[in-house]
Amino acid sequence: MNTKQCPYCGEEILAAANKCKHCGEWLENAAMATKSSNPKVKKKPVAAIIVGTVAIAAVLSLVLVLAGGKMSDEDLRQAIVGSYSYTETDDSESGDYIETMTGIRVFRENNVYEDIGTSITFFYDDDSGKEVNIKCVYEVYGKYEIQNSYIIFDVRLGDIKITVVESNDRWWTRYFNDHLIPEWKQDLMLDNIEKIVELNDRFLTTEIEYEDETVITTYIRQ
Numbered sequence: 496m497n498t499k500q501c502p503y504c505g506e507e508i509l510a511a512a513n514k515c516k517h518c519g520e521w522l523e524n525a526a527m528a529t530k531s532s533n534p535k536v537k538k539k540p541v542a543a544i545i546v547g548t549v550a551i552a553a554v555l556s557l558v559l560v561l562a563g564g565k566m567s568d569e570d571l572r573q574a575i576v577g578s579y580s581y582t583e584t585d586d587s588e589s590g591d592y593i594e595t596m597t598g599i600r601v602f603r604e605n606n607v608y609e610d611i612g613t614s615i616t617f618f619y620d621d622d623s624g625k626e627v628n629i630k631c632v633y634e635v636y637g638k639y640e641i642q643n644s645y646i647i648f649d650v651r652l653g654d655i656k657i658t659v660v661e662s663n664d665r666w667w668t669r670y671f672n673d674h675l676i677p678e679w680k681q682d683l684m685l686d687n688i689e690k691i692v693e694l695n696d697r698f699l700t701t702e703i704e705y706e707d708e709t710v711i712t713t714y715i716r717q
Contacts, residue, residue, distance in 0.1 A: 503665075568641045574694055575602045575641070579714030581612075591619035600714055602639065608648070610635040620667075629671060630661035635683060641691075646701065648687040655680045 498507050504518035566574070578601045586593040598612015614631045634657075637650035657676045662668040689701035689712065699714045 566644075568643065571641045571644065571691060571694065572606075575646075575691075575699065576604050577602060578717040579699055580717055581712075581714050593617045598633075599717075606638055606640060608637060608639045620664075625664065627664045627667050628662070629659060629664070629667060631657055631659050631671070631676070633657045644691045646689045646691060648689075650684050650687060652680060652684065655683055 500506070501508050501515040501517060504515060506515065506517040508515055508517070578599060580597075580599055582595075582597045584593065584595045594614060594616045596612055596614045598610060600608065600610045602608050611634050612632070614633065616627075616629045616631075618627055619625075620627050633655070635650060636654040637648055639649070640647045657679060659668050659671050659676075662671075686703065686705060689703045691699070692702055692711070693700040697716055699716065701712045701714075703710050703712060
């Protein structure tokens with residue numbers, strides 16, 4: 496019977512094994528083919544999934560712009576300046592995938608914006624039977640312009656930093672670094688237009704078209 500050493504723990508396993516019976520690690524080549532099509536952990540663009548929860552008071556504060564409003568782009572450029580927080584949880588119906596994102600987005604007077612936050616992803620790995628938790632921090636810096644009530648972001652690859660800072664699974668850490676994070680960065684550069692729906696002294700609400708659906712995004716003004 497042909498055997499080999501596990502590259503992770505050094506224990507002897509069958510030569511044809513796809514997974515080590517001692518440490519539970521997937522062997523790189525076999526695991527990549529099995530897991531690379533897993534759709535549950537594909538990152539959406541930050542702008543497409545960060546949706547804050549707003550408690551609407553009985554009397555709304557002064558509304559600066561609504562859908563179909565008449566504010567000029569120059570007025571919008573002045574009104575949007577400020578810092579906004581967001582918190583969002585995205586999960587599957589079965590509950591085996593949950594992603595929570597929290598952060599701060601800042602629009603500055605010189606048409607520069609920054610987006611700094613944390614993404615915590617939890618999912619159940621059907622292959623290993625393991626609950627996986629991965630925490631990333633991200634920093635995005637770029638330019639923005641407002642045209643016809645749309646925010647147009649100009650982000651370069653070098654202005655995006657996404658780093659895995661905590662993980663309980665070495666294989667998934669590598670998979671995030673090698674596959675999901677590069678996809679996330681590409682999404683941030685390509686999905687770069689948001690329509691302003693509402694802007695007031697309490698929050699900013701936008702729309703973005705993502706994968707044939709309209710996603711409403713709300714940022715809470717600080």
